[in-house]
Amino acid sequence: MFRVGGTVTVMDPTQATREVFWNIEYTWLVYVLMVPTLAVFGWGFWLKVRRWRSGQPALRFDRPGERLQLFLRNAVGQGRTIKRRYAGVFHSLVYTGFIVLFLATTVVAIHHDTPLHIMKGHFYLIFQSLIVDIFGLFVLVGVALAAIRRWISKPKLLVYTDEASWILITIFVMALTGFMIEGWRIAVTDDPWAAWSPIGNLFALGSDPWMTDTAMQRGHVIIWWFHLVVAFGWIAWVPFSKMSHVFTAPLNIFTANLDGYGGSLKTIDFETAERFGINHLGDFTWKDLLDFDACTECGRCTDVCPANTVGKSLSPRDIILDLQGLMHKRGDELLGSRAGNGNGDGGNGSDELLPIIDQKTAVSPEALFACTTCAACMEACPVHIEQMPKIVDARRYLVMEEADFPEGMMDMMNSLESRQHPFAGTQFSRVDWTEGLDIDVMAEMDDPHEAEVLMWVGCGGALVERNRNTVRATAKLLKKAGVKFAILGREESCTGDPARRVGNEFLFEMLAKGNVETMQRYGVRKVVTSCPHCFNSFRNEYPHFGGSYEVYHHTQFLDELLEQGRLDGNGAGGRSNGSSTITFHDPCYLGRHNGEYDAPRNLLAQVGGARQVEMERSRNTSFCCGGGGGMAFVDEPPDQRVNQERAQEAVDTGADVVAVGCPFCATMLDDGVNARRGERDVQVRDVAELLWDAVGESEEAAP
Amino acid sequence: MRVLVCLKQILDPDVPARDFQIDPEARAAKRGGANLVTNIFCENAVETALQFREAAGGDVKITALCYGESSAEDCLRKAMAMTVDEACLVERDGNTNPDAAAVGRVLAAAIRRLEQDGGPFDAVLVGRESGDWGVGQTGGVLAEELGRPALGFVESLQPGNGSVTLRRQTDVGIEVAEAEPPFLVTITNNEDNVPRIPKTRDVMMSYRKPLQKLGLADLELDSEEVRAGSSIFEVEEIFIPADEVECELAEGDTLDERVDQLAKRIHEVVASIG
Incomplete structure (x- = not known):
């Protein structure tokens, strides 16, 4: 009978190993069963690959270096999975456990089926026994955590299928039976290296007082084959269940779109x-x-x-x-x-x-x-x-x-087609906002090439009353910094962004080609715009139509000017505009789509006496104002308004200024904040407006 | 069956107020920064014709006709994108701002010419009025020129047995009429004839559909003669009315006093207008 702490005669760790297939007869059956298992596994994946291959072509194996990096970060490194804490923890436990257990099985195969008898000595003790035991435990704990979430806490985001439950059950059974057979082997063979397999040993200790060696040995055989059948069955099932993500997910990450969402x-x-x-x-x-x-x-x-x-x-x-x-x-x-x-x-x-x-x-x-x-x-x-x-x-x-x-989108597209802007019924022309500012219009300049920069005003800036102050502030800041810029005035058309997002690619292409032609005529190379949608079109979409420019969002350009000391208040902090707390709402097409999060925040730091607070959903997890994708032109049901959801979040920060960097965000959040601010005075202001307040000429500071 | 729809290209009625300018010399609106669009009632007419064709089961050929500048080709293309079958543009060289009599005469000549080539039109649809001048005479004049019966303010055409059922808006309600082709109707809008948005494929196809271009000479008309025939009315002067707002605040220390004051002033103002 095996006893804990029993005296062991020879303890030479360099000789440590264990017998593969201990207590198992008909081992050839393992290899026989492996054939159909792998056949079904291979057939399942072949079906998948065949389906994928019937799709249209896409270039997704270019730039292997970048792809490998992404693969290492988000597939191997689980970069995105771990962003949710609970799921990240249990998935990491199961994921690392699986890798280690797979390696362990490979070690056994090499040791047993090739002349390389590697499963011995310190390697056997440290890796094959101790580490494998720990990671086996990881799998058990991970699956238990997942089961608690799926069966007890039941968050809304999950899909509750039998398949998902069976996946958890089978994985748990595989890990548990693995420890059972390890434990019984340790107990019956009186394994001198038992202490290196702490979890298996725990099973040995647990079984020892109430099971005879014969019982354990018989149980071992039964559970061993059970473990094998479950594992093989599970492997064959992988391609037909969501467990196939073990293979499809890494492949999908390797072949991901590398160009950012803005160019997708x-x-x-x-x-x-x-x-x-x-x-x-x-x-x-x-x-x-x-x-x-x-x-x-x-x-x-x-x-x-x-x-x-x-x-x-x-x-x-x-x-x-x-x-x-x-x-x-x-x-x-x-x-x-x-x-x-x-x-x-x-x-x-x-x-x-x-x-x-x-x-x-x-x-x-x-x-x-x-x-x-x-x-x-x-x-x-x-x-x-x-x-x-x-x-x-x-x-x-x-x-x-x-x-x-939807009807709102129809009116928008009609207007785009006949007036080249989406705001049917606007009271303003594209140049009304320039009144009193003396701004060059390319068509009226002797030499339009004198303008280093094209200030692209955008329909949302020029034609919507609320945003005209934003483009005025931007223009005044550019002037103050001595930037030689001009506008296209009446020759500007919508970039086509709303048409493209709604799905009218034909209209988008027409507008894009028209704009590229106009800009070519004036030799435009550098573009600054206060609309992230225009910004995204120029940056990611116009190159397809022959228009490649150096493109800046106004916050990026102003940030550069600030850094070069061309605007006052560099580092010192500008005038106060009376606000105490500012929260910045990241526009989707500046942030997530194009990766710019810091420029607007740097500019806001210039507003004297105000501190910045962040909404819970900010930067790359920012929550849309509700205006993208043509939705700014659609009447949402009163109880389903995205802008109010976001406005509430902004109001809840306690900020008295909600800073924006997009004309659509400005109008959407204006409406939302007015509905949700209650008695408090909360204003929605563009970053350029706030910056002008802080560093602009004082007589114009209060527009 | 053949249906003809007449179209007019006009200055965008939605032009921002500050972009709307007058040319006092020419006694007309300046193009300025405004866009050119198809008159909305003409688009309603196109939509009505398309719905008539759909209801009739397809055996209806629709032709769009326009008397206008070469830019009006866009209006005809758009009508063809909405699935009108063919189009004809009578180019208006130099004769800016012709009145309904001139337009009616030119359209009638063009229609006779098109009928010579392709058989008679059973129905001619004309927008009830245009969004620029809003005179609303073209339909009537054209019917007179063609010698066909006409009905105004029609909102829908339904195919009947050898005849067409017309629904017509009147001050007191809807009038339903049966009409034997050929006839002319002017079309007004209702919630059912909102012009459709063309499918992209149809937009592309519209460039492959036939668009015939005619000059006045092709119609054996003389530009001067057409102009001289414009005699319905003459524009003497055209100007943008100046909006003047006078603001007066009701005075008083209490709300009641202010309300009294306000009521008194309203009474005085109403009396002065008499």
């Missing part, structure tokens, strides 16, 4: 496209199809979605999962037929299409047209799924093929 929409070749936009699985690229298979149902995208937060039907997670379901159910049948949507090389088209837009699913027109294209979903996704471009692809189909979209 595809262009369409209108000459060759058979259909505009996507309403057919076969029109997606292989990367889109891979996205569907990479989803782990974690729900973070839907959790951060502004439309979903205020109770609208949009759920990026369910869009991905419904499309995944459709692909799994009917994909093989219909994906074979390649069709052309202009994203790829055309193709033969198919007679039968597999429509994806369906009122009865998450991919309903109503949900699609609730998206603000803020990209919070994409930023939250641990496996880099690209939800927003798919939503825009489907919108394109509805807008361009069906002419089916």
Whole structure:
């Protein structure tokens, strides 16, 4: 009988090892069972790969260095997964546990099936026994934490399927039975190295007082085979369950979009496209199809979605999962037929299409047209799924093929078409705001090349009363710093951003080409704009149409001027405007889409006597004002307003100034703050307005 | 069946107030920074024709006709993008601001020419009035020129058995009429004939549809003669009325006094207007 702390005669650690297949007969059966297991596993993944390959082409294996970096950070390093604390902890436990246990199994295989008998000595004791035991425990604890969340705390963001529960159960069973067979082997063989396997040893100690050696030995055989069958069954099941993310997620991260969310929409070749936009699985690229298979149902995208937060039907997670379901159910049948949507090389088209837009699913027109294209979903996704471009692809189909979209968007597009700006009924012209400022208009200059910088005013700046002060402040600051700039005046057109986000790619392309032509005429190289949407179009989208410029958001340009000492108050802090606390609302198209978070904050530091506070959702997790994606032109139901949700958050910081850097945010938050500020005086001001207050000429300081 | 819709290109009625300028010499509005758009009632007419074709089951050919400058091609393209079948532009060289009599005569000549080539039009649709001058005479004059019966303020056409059912807005309600082609109607708006947004494919296709361009000479009309025929009215002077606001505050120490004062002033002002 094995006794704890029993006397052990020889203790030479260099000879430490254990017998593989101890107590097991018919070991050849293991190899026989492995054949169907791996066959099913391989077949499952082959089915997946075959489906992906039927997608349209996409260039996602370029820039291997950058891809490897991203892979190391967010796949191997779990960079995004760990951003949610609870899920991050349990996932890391299971994830690292799996890797170590997989390595341990590999070590056994090498030791047993090759002449390299590596499983011995210190390596055996430290890695194969101690470390493996600890990481095995990680798996048990991790799965238990996940089970508590899934079965007890039940957060809204999860999808509650039997599959998910069975995954937890099987993993737990595998780890637990692993410890059982280890424990019984230790107990029966009186393993001299038992202390190196603390968890297994614990099982040995636990079983010892009430089980005979024979019972343990018999139990060992049964549980050993049970463990093996569960493990093999589980392996064969992987490609057919969400556990396939073990492979699809790293691949998806490696092939992620490297160009930022601002450049994630595809262009369409209108000459060759058979259909505009996507309403057919076969029109997606292989990367889109891979996205569907990479989803782990974690729900973070839907959790951060502004439309979903205020109770609208949009759920990026369910869009991905419904499309995944459709692909799994009917994909093989219909994906074979390649069709052309202009994203790829055309193709033969198919007679039968597999429509994806369906009122009865998450991919309903109503949900699609609730998206603000803020990209919070994409930023939250641990496996880099690209939800927003798919939503825009489907919108394109509805807008361009069906002419089916909300009324507000219709008025906006009508106005864009006939007036080149989206604000039907505006009382202002594009140059009214310049009154009294003496600003050069390119068309009226003797030599437009004298202007170093084009100040792109934007429709939202020139034509909306509330924002005219922002562009005035920007222009005054540029003048003060001695920047030689000019505007296009009446020759400026909308960049096409609202048309593109709504799905009218055709209209966007027309406007973009027109603007590129105008800017070419004046030899424009450098552009400053106070609209992040224009900024994004110039920076990420116009290069496709032959327009490449050095592009600055006004906060970036002013920040540079400040640093160069061309604006007063450098570092010293400017005048106070009476506000005590400022909170900055990151515009989606400046922050998340283009990665600029610091410039506006640097400028706000110039406002004398005011301190900055952050909203809980800020920087890359900023919450949309509700105005992106053409939504600024849609009347939202009174109880489902994104701007009020955000305004409440801003008001709750206690700030008396909500600083913005976008004309759409300004109007959306103005409305929201006025509805939510109660008795307090809370103002929404653009960063440029605040900076002018702080460092501008004093007689103009109070506009 | 053939349906003709007449279109007019006008200055954007939504032009911001400060961008709207007058040319006193020409006695007309200046183009300035304003955009050119299709007159809204003409777009309602296009939509009404399209809905009539849909209700009739397709065997209806719709032609759009415009007398205007070459820029008016955009209006015709847009109508074709809305799925009008073909279009014709009669180019207006130099004759700015013709009145309804001149327009009616030119359109009638063009219609006769189109009918020579492609058979008679069963229905001619004209917008009830234009958003620039708002005279509302073109439909009536054109009917007279063509010698066809006409009905004004029609909001929908429904195909019947050999005839067309017309719904017409009147001051007292809706009038329903049966009309035997050929006839002319002027179209007004209702909630059902809001012009549709074209599908992108149709926008692209519109550039492949036939757009015939005619000059006055092709219609055997003389520009001077057409101008001389404009005799319905003459514009003597055109100006933007100056808005003058006089603000007077009701005085008084208490609310009651101020209300009394206000009531007294209202009474005086109303009496003075008499």
